[in-house]
Each structure stands twice: as structure tokens, then as C-alpha cells.
Amino acid sequence: MNDVDYCVVGGGFAGLTAALRLKQAGRSVALLEARDRLGGRTFTENRPDGSWIDRGGAWIGPGQDRIQALMGEFGVPSYKQYTDGEAMMFVDDKEYRYKGMIPWTMSPWAAMNLGAVLLDLGHLCKSIPIEAPWTAENADKWDRITLAHWLNSHVVSKSAHELLETAIAGAYTSAASEVSMLFVLYQMASGGGPGFVLGIEDGAQDSRPVGGMGAVSGPMAAELGDSIHLSQPVRRIHQDTDGVTVRSDDSSVRARRAIVAVPLAIASQILYEPMLPVDRSFLHQRMPSGSIIKIAVVYDEPFWRADGLSGQSAAPGSPATITIDACTDTGRPGVLCVITEGPIARRIGQLDRDARRGAILDALVERFGERARSPIDYVEQDWTTERYSGGGMLSHAPTGVLTQYGPALRAPCGRIHWAGTESSAIMCGWVDGAVRSGERAANEVMAYDTVAVAAGQSTDN
Amino acid sequence: MNDVDYCVVGGGFAGLTAALRLKQAGRSVALLEARDRLGGRTFTENRPDGSWIDRGGAWIGPGQDRIQALMGEFGVPSYKQYTDGEAMMFVDDKEYRYKGMIPWTMSPWAAMNLGAVLLDLGHLCKSIPIEAPWTAENADKWDRITLAHWLNSHVVSKSAHELLETAIAGAYTSAASEVSMLFVLYQMASGGGPGFVLGIEDGAQDSRPVGGMGAVSGPMAAELGDSIHLSQPVRRIHQDTDGVTVRSDDSSVRARRAIVAVPLAIASQILYEPMLPVDRSFLHQRMPSGSIIKIAVVYDEPFWRADGLSGQSAAPGSPATITIDACTDTGRPGVLCVITEGPIARRIGQLDRDARRGAILDALVERFGERARSPIDYVEQDWTTERYSGGGMLSHAPTGVLTQYGPALRAPCGRIHWAGTESSAIMCGWVDGAVRSGERAANEVMAYDTVAVAAGQSTDN
Numbered sequence: 030m031n032d033v034d035y036c037v038v039g040g041g042f043a044g045l046t047a048a049l050r051l052k053q054a055g056r057s058v059a060l061l062e063a064r065d066r067l068g069g070r071t072f073t074e075n076r077p078d079g080s081w082i083d084r085g086g087a088w089i090g091p092g093q094d095r096i097q098a099l100m101g102e103f104g105v106p107s108y109k110q111y112t113d114g115e116a117m118m119f120v121d122d123k124e125y126r127y128k129g130m131i132p133w134t135m136s137p138w139a140a141m142n143l144g145a146v147l148l149d150l151g152h153l154c155k156s157i158p159i160e161a162p163w164t165a166e167n168a169d170k171w172d173r174i175t176l177a178h179w180l181n182s183h184v185v186s187k188s189a190h191e192l193l194e195t196a197i198a199g200a201y202t203s204a205a206s207e208v209s210m211l212f213v214l215y216q217m218a219s220g221g222g223p224g225f226v227l228g229i230e231d232g233a234q235d236s237r238p239v240g241g242m243g244a245v246s247g248p249m250a251a252e253l254g255d256s257i258h259l260s261q262p263v264r265r266i267h268q269d270t271d272g273v274t275v276r277s278d279d280s281s282v283r284a285r286r287a288i289v290a291v292p293l294a295i296a297s298q299i300l301y302e303p304m305l306p307v308d309r310s311f312l313h314q315r316m317p318s319g320s321i322i323k324i325a326v327v328y329d330e331p332f333w334r335a336d337g338l339s340g341q342s343a344a345p346g347s348p349a350t351i352t353i354d355a356c357t358d359t360g361r362p363g364v365l366c367v368i369t370e371g372p373i374a375r376r377i378g379q380l381d382r383d384a385r386r387g388a389i390l391d392a393l394v395e396r397f398g399e400r401a402r403s404p405i406d407y408v409e410q411d412w413t414t415e416r417y418s419g420g421g422m423l424s425h426a427p428t429g430v431l432t433q434y435g436p437a438l439r440a441p442c443g444r445i446h447w448a449g450t451e452s453s454a455i456m457c458g459w460v461d462g463a464v465r466s467g468e469r470a471a472n473e474v475m476a477y478d479t480v481a482v483a484a485g486q487s488t489d490n
Numbered sequence: 491m492n493d494v495d496y497c498v499v500g501g502g503f504a505g506l507t508a509a510l511r512l513k514q515a516g517r518s519v520a521l522l523e524a525r526d527r528l529g530g531r532t533f534t535e536n537r538p539d540g541s542w543i544d545r546g547g548a549w550i551g552p553g554q555d556r557i558q559a560l561m562g563e564f565g566v567p568s569y570k571q572y573t574d575g576e577a578m579m580f581v582d583d584k585e586y587r588y589k590g591m592i593p594w595t596m597s598p599w600a601a602m603n604l605g606a607v608l609l610d611l612g613h614l615c616k617s618i619p620i621e622a623p624w625t626a627e628n629a630d631k632w633d634r635i636t637l638a639h640w641l642n643s644h645v646v647s648k649s650a651h652e653l654l655e656t657a658i659a660g661a662y663t664s665a666a667s668e669v670s671m672l673f674v675l676y677q678m679a680s681g682g683g684p685g686f687v688l689g690i691e692d693g694a695q696d697s698r699p700v701g702g703m704g705a706v707s708g709p710m711a712a713e714l715g716d717s718i719h720l721s722q723p724v725r726r727i728h729q730d731t732d733g734v735t736v737r738s739d740d741s742s743v744r745a746r747r748a749i750v751a752v753p754l755a756i757a758s759q760i761l762y763e764p765m766l767p768v769d770r771s772f773l774h775q776r777m778p779s780g781s782i783i784k785i786a787v788v789y790d791e792p793f794w795r796a797d798g799l800s801g802q803s804a805a806p807g808s809p810a811t812i813t814i815d816a817c818t819d820t821g822r823p824g825v826l827c828v829i830t831e832g833p834i835a836r837r838i839g840q841l842d843r844d845a846r847r848g849a850i851l852d853a854l855v856e857r858f859g860e861r862a863r864s865p866i867d868y869v870e871q872d873w874t875t876e877r878y879s880g881g882g883m884l885s886h887a888p889t890g891v892l893t894q895y896g897p898a899l900r901a902p903c904g905r906i907h908w909a910g911t912e913s914s915a916i917m918c919g920w921v922d923g924a925v926r927s928g929e930r931a932a933n934e935v936m937a938y939d940t941v942a943v944a945a946g947q948s949t950d951n
Contacts, residue, residue: 173642175634175890177634178634204893207890295758297758298759308836311781314880318775320768379768414768419775427776428638429665429668432667
């Protein structure tokens with residue numbers, strides 16, 4: 030590795046896209062990835078039987094045009110998330126079965142309350158300018174209260190409260206007490222509103238790429254070829270008036286500019302020389318990631334479908350908080366995906382593997398019957414212990430952070446530019462946001478250098 | 491540097507005290523400090539005229555027994571903070587002069603409001619068990635609201651609100667919207683209540699060591715001698731069943747156990763192998779530091795004293811938010827200390843030095859008259875740009891952090907033990923808390939090894 034035009038740090042979808050667009054524009058590029066695999070917070074495991082499991086980010090939905098454009102480029106088709114049959118919900122020791130997003134079969138009181146809150150959230154989201162949520166009329170007001178406080182003062186039904194806390198805080202993989210209400214509104218608005226964020230059909234869980242996310246990142250990596258360097262955790266980035274030097278433990282890259290595409294929660298683990306501007310280094314101290322454990326329980330067939338069940342279930346407080354059908358497009362084998370987030374994920378992450386597996390299977394048996402007891406495979410992914418993700422799925426903003434440090438999310442710092450889904454105004458927190466941020470950063474570095482040329486300076490200045 | 495019993499990371503008061511107590515107990519120790527100086531968030535500048543300036547932590551108060559014990563050991567006397575004369579307060583374009591802690595000369599309404607809120611805070615502090623604030627009866631309630639929200643709903647007088655926001659948020663060097671109310675109550679309780687935290691006489695600003703904090707850390711360093719290694723930023727700590735290996739860029743230390751005594755906000759910049767337990771690594775993502783600029787403006791004499799002024803002033807929103815007399819025990823030269831914290835500190839930190847100096851001197855002239863225009867020296871310390879402090883003065887807890895991650899503040903992680911003022915239940919946030927944490931950590935590592943010996947294991951296991 031030596032001199033290139035641009036150096037990209039991080040091989041998740043943001044970094045891969047940035048590098049790909051730069052290479053396609055005729056620039057030389059080096060991408061340094063800390064792990065021995067690409068994909069970042071996506072991670073597709075291909076199985077001997079030709080099926081696959083997405084151990085991380087998996088879904089796409091309408092409006093996520095940039096990930097869909099990439100899929101188009103590489104000829105990756107999508108298929109619909111399975112939603113036939115009934116979903117289940119377990120609240121207050123009661124079981125409800127329903128179809129669609131809102132469990133209308135709950136007590137009318139709870140269902141009305143839930144519906145009203147979602148309408149309210151949708152309305153509030155419309156007041157947030159997603160390119161600059163810190164300029165929203167009531168930005169200060171929303172940024173000094175937490176999601177937990179808001180839910181407490183707005184959701185009267187206990188069941189509705191439990192469900193919303195699980196669903197919304199789950200999306201940020203942290204406790205509701207940790208997340209700024211402004212961030213919640215911004216992130217939901219960034220996806221088009223709460224219906225999209227929490228929805229399945231026509232929502233953020235509408236479809237999946239055939240072959241999983243790896244079917245998209247794989248051909249991107251192939252096109253990037255030897256521009257990609259795995260197992261190269263970047264330790265330092267030095268910038269001077271001519272360019273940047275990016276160092277891992279045993280090698281270094283010299284480039285005109287760097288694009289750093291790592292989660293905010295771990296961006297401070299790189300040593301920047303000189304120090305970053307205060308607003309950016311303080312941002313790095315202030316956007317943590319949370320906990321998520323994603324488990325694929327594999328059966329020879331999706332037996333729940335024959336029972337009239339969609340595979341979708343939600344049980345706040347259970348070690349198997351959420352389940353969803355995660356079969357491939359062929360429907361064989363049967364894959365139930367268990368997603369557990371936030372404080373419960375941290376708790377069950379401390380169990381030993383057998384105890385956790387036991388608790389998960391017990392919960393599945395309760396919901397789907399005795400056949401759930403005997404999977405042919407069981408694949409766990411605990412994102413809290415992924416050193417180079419720093420948790421999952423996205424770094425969230427606690428109170429007071431967006432209003433003070435929001436502009437630092439995307440502002441380049443000299444020759445260092447920033448990508449990653451957290452830096453995308455549109456679809457912030459999804460793979461699509463990562464792709465958008467990579468394209469924005471690629472355009473940004475090229476535009477900066479074009480401006481320098483037009484101004485009669487050497488591009489090396 | 492090779493094998494020692496214990497390796498201490500960080501040479502602030504926590505690390506220095508830990509190393510000193512270990513050495514005094516007959517253990518071999520190596521202390522690695524990132525900077526080319528000791529003291530951490532204290533920093534005493536000795537001046538040619540024999541006077542000194544404390545560019546960081548400076549004061550001590552009653553109940554701060556452990557820093558006072560150290561001063562006793564090394565024969566460092568203290569002197570009282572100058573408080574004679576009137577203090578000034580500028581709120582809502584009005585000037586008030588007063589003595590004591592509460593500006594009773596403000597509108598009776600504002601003064602009563604201020605007094606009532608302080609009583610209220612004092613009462614709430616009594617409900618917080620400082621060893622485990624997360625077990626307080628209303629811990630969840632306080633940990634889901636911010637200081638900003640609490641002030642908003644409890645302080646009706648605009649002037650009282652402005653003052654309290656400046657004083658309390660200032661203590662955490664961040665915006666009030668960033669800080670959990672549970673953390674505020676805990677930190678205040680840790681010092682004995684709001685009267686201590688905000689007070690001067692008999693409060694946290696009661697006295698100062700003669701010679702500054704450096705007069706204490708200097709002899710500690712001398713006693714530690716060649717156990718101290720400066721300019722050795724620690725990059726990695728590897729632990730195995732026999733001990734730890736602590737690596738800086740160009741050297742390494744092998745020890746039985748390590749004591750890490752760095753601010754929480756930058757603790758994640760060390761690479762821990764294997765990864766720390768989730769609760770501790772998540773804590774490292776979740777306790778940021780804030781901004782503080784401390785400026786010493788030096789005159790040939792403390793001319794304000796002759797005018798009947800104490801030198802103390804407060805002006806929320808001003809670039810010189812707080813001033814206080816910072817003369818040495820001899821009263822010559824005259825030193826006015828300007829302290830600006832939180833969002834305003836970040837803002838004036840972005841000015842160039844001349845513009846900032848101009849703004850500060852203008853403010854001082856307005857308060858202390860034309861003589862303030864012509865200092866003989868002007869010494870700035872911006873803690874936000876101190877790479878190895880990560881900001882100042884202490885790392886605070888945003889909402890939801892103490893209730894979830896509080897127990898991780900002190901719990902050792904295998905052979906890694908934690909010190910630093912943030913880990914002290916008593917006097918958390920002061921130099922005294924740092925000293926206590928160092929003594930606790932020193933006892934802890936020795937006790938763990940004694941238990942191992944008593945259990946018939948080799949201390950190397």
C-alpha cells in the first residue's frame with residue numbers, strides 16, 4: 030500500500046460505497062477494514078445448503094433508493110418479507126393475535142392509545158427538517174427530554190407503553206431513558222415517519238435482497254479488488270497541508286483525503302493528528318451504540334406458516350423479545366429470527382451460551398409449539414462484543430447532543446471526511462443511509478479537490 | 491521498564507496516589523503518563539516571581555480529608571480563599587452586589603426562588619445513597635430526566651433559572667440538557683449537598699494549598715522517582731491469566747495488575763485485549779467530558795480588594811462567566827481567575843487568542859474598572875484541547891447511564907482496576923475524589939493478590 034488519491038477507513042456499506050464510487054470515477058483508492066471480513070454492521074453467512082443468514086442488517090423498504098440502486102447495478106433481486114398469517118403479541122400476561130401493524134385485538138383502550146401515539150409521533154416528525162433537525166422550531170424542547178420521559182407523560186395505557194418502549198427503544202438498542210426525543214423524531218422523520226420505522230409491509234422490513242446483504246457487498250468488493258485491505262484496524266490518521274497518512278499496526282497509506290466510515294461510538298479510538306476540532310471530538314464522546322443480539326433458529330421447514338402464523342411475535346421483557354420469519358426466498362429451510370435489544374440483550378448476553386439457547390427455545394416453544402424445541406441449527410450474533418462495531422445497530426444521540434453537535438455529523442475536518450449511516454440525513458440508521466453517506470462523501474472529496482484545482486491551487490495543497 | 495508488581499496508567503492525582511500508596515506498601519510500581527507533565531486535570535505553573543497559577547483543579551474544602559492528608563504528609567499548608575468584600579452578579583442586564591452564597595439583593599422573588607430550589611436540591615440529595623445512587627428509591631425517575639428539564643419545571647424566576655443553569659451546568663462543564671438529574675443529585679450528594687458544591691467559604695472553594703496543587707503532586711512524584719515514565723501514552727493493555735502487559739508506542743510494562751486512572755471520556759482510546767465486559771466498554775462510550783477554559787489575568791496587585799470587592803462575579807452568557815480572586819497566600823501579584831464553562835467555553839474557544847483576550851478584558855473592565863484593562867500577564871488554559879484529559883473537569887453521566895452502568899464505575903475487569911475521581915463515591919469530581927479513588931484502587935489490587943495467596947494460589951495466577 031502506498032500513495033492513492035483517497036483512503037477509506039471502514040468496509041461497511043458506507044465505506045464500500047464511497048470506495049466504489051471513487052474507483053468508478055477513475056480515482057485510486059485504498060479501503061482499510063479492521064476485521065477479516067467486509068460488511069460492517071451487516072454480515073451474511075452463506076450456508077452449505079445454499080441458504081444464507083443475515084447476522085446483521087437485513088431489510089430494505091420503499092424509499093431506500095440508493096441500496097436498491099446498488100442492487101440494480103449488481104443484478105441482485107429482492108423478495109418480500111413473509112407476512113401472511115397472524116402475528117402474536119404478549120403483554121401483561123395476555124396473548125393477542127392480530128394482522129397489520131397495530132394489535133387492534135388488544136383492549137380497545139390500549140389499541141386506541143397506541144394508535145393515537147403513533148399519529149402524534151407522525152405529526153411531530155413532520156416538524157423536523159431532516160437535513161438540520163437542530164433548527165426545528167422546538168428543537169431545544171425535544172432535545173432536553175428523553176424518550177422515556179415522553180412516553181411516561183404521553184402513553185397512559187400500560188400495555189401500549191410497554192409495547193412502544195420495546196419497539197422504539199429497541200430501534201435504538203438502548204434504554205428509552207438514554208435517547209433524546211429530538212433524536213427519535215429526527216431518526217423517524219429520516220425514514221419518513223413511525224409507520225415506516227416500525228412497519229413491515231411497505232415499511233423498513235418490507236423486503237430483503239436475495240442472497241442477503243452479502244449478495245450486494247460481495248460484488249462491490251469484487252469490483253474494488255485489491256483496493257481492499259482486510260485486518261487493518263486503523264490506529265492513526267495524520268493530516269498535513271498536503272494530505273493524510275493513515276496508519277494501521279503494520280502499514281500506512283498516503284492519500285489526498287480520508288473518508289472515515291466507522292460507527293460514531295468507536296470513532297474516537299482512532300488517534301487523529303492534529304486533534305480534531307472540539308465539536309467533532311466531543312461528538313465522538315457523545316453518541317454511544319447499544320445492544321442487540323440477533324439469533325437465527327433454523328428448522329427444516331417454516332412450520333409456523335402451516336399453523337397460520339406469520340412468525341412475527343413481540344413480547345416485551347422476554348429474552349426472545351421479537352421474532353420474525355427470516356426464511357430465504359425459497360422458504361427452505363425455515364428460519365426464525367430472534368431479535369433482542371437494549372437492556373435485555375445486555376442481560377442475556379451475560380448468560381452462558383447454553384442457558385441463553387435454552388431461554389430462547391423455551392420462549393419459541395411457548396409461541397410456536399413443541400416443534401420449535403428442536404432446530405437443526407442455532408446461530409447467534411451478539412453485536413455488543415463486536416469490537417469494530419462498538420454495538421449495534423446505530424449510534425444514538427442522548428439529550429443535548431443534536432442541538433449542540435449536530436452540524437459536526439457531516440462537516441469535514443480538514444482532509445478528513447465522514448461517512449456512516451449516522452451521517453445521513455435520509456434513512457439515518459439503515460443500510461440505505463450508509464450507502465447514501467458513502468456516495469455523499471465520495472462526491473465531497475472529489476468536489477473539494479475540483480474546487481482546489483479551479484482555484485489554481487495544486488490538488489496537493 | 492520491565493516487570494513490576496503493578497502498573498498505573500495516568501499521572502493525575504488518582505494515578506499518583508495509587509502508585510504512591512503501593513510503593514509505600516513495599517510494592518514495585520510503574521506509572522505511565524501520556525503527557526510530558528504530571529497532574530492530569532490539575533496543572534500548576536510556577537512563575538519566576540515565586541508565585542504560581544493553578545491552570546486546572548485548585549481548591550479544597552472541608553470534608554476533603556484525603557487530599558488534606560496528603561498535604562499533611564508533605565507539609566503543604568493551606569490558605570483561605572479570599573472572600574472579603576462584595577461579590578457581583580449580572581443577570582437580565584442588572585447588576586447586583588451581595589455577600590455570601592445567595593444574592594439576596596436580587597428581586598425578592600428571584601432570591602426566594604433560588605433559595606427554595608437550593609433547599610429542594612439539598613433535600614433530594616439526602617435521598618441518594620452515594621455508594622450506589624442507582625439504588626435510590628426514585629433512581630429511575632431522576633435518571634430519565636435532564637437537569638435542563640428539571641430546572642425548567644421547578645425554577646419559575648427567569649433570573650434564578652439563568653443563575654442556576656450557569657452554576658450547576660457549569661459544574662458539569664456541559665449544557666444542562668446533557669446531564670442526568672440523577673447524576674446531578676449524586677454528584678452533589680457526593681460532596682455533601684449543593685451548599686458545598688456551589689459554596690466558597692466552608693464549600694468546595696474554601697481554601698487552596700500554598701504553592702498550588704503542584705506543591706502536593708511534586709513531592710509525590712519525587713517519592714515515586716524513577717517509577718514514573720512521562721510521555722508514554724498507553725495504547726494497549728493485554729491481560730492473560732498471569733498478569734497484564736501495558737504498551738505505549740515504544741515500550742511495555744509487565745505487571746500483575748493494572749490500575750487505569752484516566753478520565754472516562756477517553757478510557758476507550760486504550761485498546762483492551764481481550765475486550766472489556768460489555769457494561770464497562772459501554773460505560774466508556776457513555777460518560778463524556780465538557781468544556782472549561784480557565785484564564786489567569788495577572789496584575790501587579792489585587793486592586794479590586796481596595797475597592798471593597800471580593801473579585802467574585804457571575805454573569806451568565808458572558809465570555810467571562812465567572813471570576814474569582816486567585817492570588818497566592820501573599821496576595822501579590824493580583825490574580826483574577828476567569829472560568830468559562832460549557833457551551834460558552836466552546837464558543838469562545840473558537841475565537842482567535844487576541845479576540846478572546848479582548849472579550850475577556852472588556853468584561854473585566856466592566857466589572858472592576860479601567861485598571862483591569864492592563865494586566866501584566868494573561869495565561870489561558872483550554873481543557874477541551876487537552877488530548878489526554880478529553881475535556882474538563884469531570885466526565886458526566888447523561889440520562890439512563892447511572893441506573894444501567896453505575897456499578898461498572900468501580901468494578902474491576904479481571905486484572906484491570908479503575909481509578910479517577912469519577913469512580914469515587916465520596917467527593918466525585920474533585921481532586922479529593924481522585925485521591926480517594928487512588929487509595930481505594932491501591933488497596934484493591936493488594937487485597938486481590940492477598941486473597942489469591944491466602945487461597946493457596948500463586949499470586950501470578
